[in-house]
Amino acid sequence: xxxxxxxxxxxxxxxxxxxxxxxxxxxxxxxxxxYKQSAKKPLELMFVYNFKxxxxxxSVPSRFSPECPNSSHLFLHLHTLQPEDSALYLCASSRGxxxxxxxxxxxxxxxxxx
Amino acid sequence: xxxxxxxxxTLSVQEGDSAVIKCTYSDSASNYFPWYKQELGxxxxxxxxxxxxxxxxxDQRIAVTLNKTAKHFSLHITETQPEDSAVYFCAASNIPGxxxxxxxxxxxTVIP
Numbered sequence: 001x002x003x004x005x006x007x008x009x010x011x012x013x014x015x016x017x018x019x020x021x022x023x024x025x026x027x028x029x030x031x032x033x034x035y036k037q038s039a040k041k042p043l044e045l046m047f048v049y050n051f052k053x054x055x056x057x058x059s060v061p062s063r064f065s066p067e068c069p070n071s072s073h074l075f076l077h078l079h080t081l082q083p084e085d086s087a088l089y090l091c092a093s094s095r096g097x098x099x100x101x102x103x104x105x106x107x108x109x110x111x112x113x114x
Numbered sequence: 115x116x117x118x119x120x121x122x123x124t125l126s127v128q129e130g131d132s133a134v135i136k137c138t139y140s141d142s143a144s145n146y147f148p149w150y151k152q153e154l155g156x157x158x159x160x161x162x163x164x165x166x167x168x169x170x171x172x173d174q175r176i177a178v179t180l181n182k183t184a185k186h187f188s189l190h191i192t193e194t195q196p197e198d199s200a201v202y203f204c205a206a207s208n209i210p211g212x213x214x215x216x217x218x219x220x221x222x223t224v225i226p
Contacts, residue, residue, distance in 0.1 A: 042118075043158075043203065043216040056213060090157065102148040102160035103214060 003027040006091050006106035013081065014114055021076040021109045023091030030095060032074040033103070034066060037088040049074060081113045116141040118206050120217025127194050128225050135220045137204035138186040144206040147187045148214070149178060153200045161202075162189070194224045 004025045013019050023032065034046040048056035049068040063085075065077040074091055088110050092103040117140040127133045137147075145166035150158035164171045164178045164187065171178050175194075180187040191198055204217040 042218040045213065045215075048213060102150075102163055103158075105150075105157040105159070107157045 004091060004093055004104050004106040006089075006109055008109060009107065010110045010112075012112045012114060013078070015081060015083070017081075018077070018079040020078065021089055021091075021111075023074040023076075023093075023106055025072055025091075025093040025104070025106075027093060027104060028095075029093035029104070030071050031093060032068060032071070033092045033094075034064075034074065034076050035090040035092060037090055037108070043090070047076075078111075081111075083113050086111055086113045116144055116206055116208070116215040118204060118215045118217045120204050120220060122220060123218065124221045124223075126223045126225060129194060129196060131194055133191045133194050133198070133222055133224075135189045135202055135204070135222070136186060137188070137206075137217050138184075139206040139215070140185065141206070141208060142182075142185065143208045144215075146207040147178070147180060148205050148207070149189050150203040150205065150216075151200045152203065152219075158203060191222075194222075196224050196226050198222060199224045 007022045031050045033048050036044045036046055045058050046060045047066040052068050052071055063080050067075040088108045090108045091106040094103050118137055120137045125133055148163035149161050151161045152158040162173050162176050162178050164180050169180055175192045177190040201219045201221050203219050205214040207214045
């Protein structure tokens, strides 16, 4: 494990379901991110939290709702998703606050919407 | 905003040969350029990075070069091995801000 843990690893949900993805980091990082990774597309940044405050929302549909209760935990609440939302959802963390350093990624949640 | 382009999208090399992946970026304010390796079914992992005040950085068989004037940077892998097979992503970032802009990825296959 890299210090960033995502659960569940796999999720299959119907279009009318409500589910949540969880991300947890124990690296002392202050910034956390949600990325969507679809086949043959670049990593798409969805949300950025810096010191628990949301600083980026890249035109993500409202059926995705993030929550960051503290610097160590990040959630992505899902409801009424579409089949095209099926993808790998990656959480990442970094030191944040303007300091250099790469991301540490979680293993991702493979989401399938049926 | 920043736009990162990555080429090629797929690359096959014979074991022992070198592999080169190139990225260009658009924002001259970008000053940090990491490279990530993502093996099948696994998370992206940072393998090497370079900052804008450095032209080249090397770590064993992996090297990265940066040309700030031309706004491009490249990943070089020498003496490739089958375990180098993976998808490689470049990224550009403007610190502070800490937002990373990723390339589209290069699927590298090393043929034994």
